Amino acid sequence: MTFIQKILHRPFFIKLLHWEYWSFHAVYTPIYLYWLWLCIKARSFFFFNTSNPTIKNGGFLMESKKDIYDIIPQEYYPKTIFINANTNKAKILSLVNEAALKFPLIGKPDIGMRGLSVKKLETIDDIIDYAQNSKVDFLLQEFIPFEQEVGIFYYRYPNETHGHISGIVGKEFLTVTGDGISNMETLLSKDKRFILQLPALQKAYGDTLQKVLKRNEDFLLVPYGNHARGAKFIDLSHLADEQLTSMIDEVCKNVDGFYFGRMDVRYNTWEELKQGKNFGIVELNGAGSEPTHIYDPKHSIFFAWKEIIRHWRILWKISRINHHKQNMPYMNFSSGIRMFKENSAYVKMISTE
Numbered sequence: 001m002t003f004i005q006k007i008l009h010r011p012f013f014i015k016l017l018h019w020e021y022w023s024f025h026a027v028y029t030p031i032y033l034y035w036l037w038l039c040i041k042a043r044s045f046f047f048f049n050t051s052n053p054t055i056k057n058g059g060f061l062m063e064s065k066k067d068i069y070d071i072i073p074q075e076y077y078p079k080t081i082f083i084n085a086n087t088n089k090a091k092i093l094s095l096v097n098e099a100a101l102k103f104p105l106i107g108k109p110d111i112g113m114r115g116l117s118v119k120k121l122e123t124i125d126d127i128i129d130y131a132q133n134s135k136v137d138f139l140l141q142e143f144i145p146f147e148q149e150v151g152i153f154y155y156r157y158p159n160e161t162h163g164h165i166s167g168i169v170g171k172e173f174l175t176v177t178g179d180g181i182s183n184m185e186t187l188l189s190k191d192k193r194f195i196l197q198l199p200a201l202q203k204a205y206g207d208t209l210q211k212v213l214k215r216n217e218d219f220l221l222v223p224y225g226n227h228a229r230g231a232k233f234i235d236l237s238h239l240a241d242e243q244l245t246s247m248i249d250e251v252c253k254n255v256d257g258f259y260f261g262r263m264d265v266r267y268n269t270w271e272e273l274k275q276g277k278n279f280g281i282v283e284l285n286g287a288g289s290e291p292t293h294i295y296d297p298k299h300s301i302f303f304a305w306k307e308i309i310r311h312w313r314i315l316w317k318i319s320r321i322n323h324h325k326q327n328m329p330y331m332n333f334s335s336g337i338r339m340f341k342e343n344s345a346y347v348k349m350i351s352t353e
Contacts, residue, residue: 009192011196018297034309035312038316042316045336046335048060050322050323055258060286060339061343063111065108076251078142078143079099079102080139080140081141085134089128092127096140103121104122105140105142106140107134108139109138109350114227116350118229120223135349143223146267146278147266149264150273151293152168152262153167155314156249157259158326165237166314167293168235168237171231171233174194174221175220175221177218178213184209184212185202185209185210188201233293233296235298236293243274244274248263250276251276251281260287260315262284262292265280290308291308
């Protein structure tokens, strides 16, 4: 590796030269004026709360995942239980046994964001350890066994009978492939995407990263499709044909009061997904959803800004219709400021777990 290549493989330059790794504010600040214009048109800084009437704050921030699962038909998502923070070991084991949960499980904060504190749990000891380290209420959810995952962005105007898919993102999980010579840590240090995750992977796997994989042998490092945890996002929006749109529309119309957001789905095959077979909803996100297909490395920051603005306008229009046609009040200013403060404090709690 040349001197220039070594420089370009340093985390600072990887983030600087690839906008997909920029901070949230670095991406969004240049287009905040458009958001302000929508606020002025709505005569509210927090108009988004009316976008999804049955979800707290419209699903923008501080919404409970459990409350969202409660409005999704049970056949669409895996078995899930809610655990209060500081619940004792005996009670947790009782709840797990009562629900007859099957390993592996996923532990995640009830109010979560960007994959923070999400962990795969293989044993009872893993559950107890996760609970002891959690400062917040959390969910235990059976792991959906299907290998493929996509995020499907859906919206439906309240005065229309059919909804639309505005973006699809495919997710390549963080996986290292062996060459029969180098250990996993060496292989990881050669790939820019892996380099950014290396400190977390070293903490999670320790000496396991010294293992030499056979040639073409794959080792799954992060089993969920979160961009902040190293997954590569691929824009598959071109796959939103009539059959898939009809199926997703039917699912989403069965979620009471849901008009705008992204649904993360694990599935077996694409054809089965289009037919509504062999899939499970990992999460459903509301007004705070990003059109994550923008993070495909092939897209420029200008494409991203265009897509974000397009989705903001849809959000504004849906919120406006619910506000006027259903006489739903917008969130007042003090409540909106309190929401942001609560979110900031909450992020600090789950970021340190």
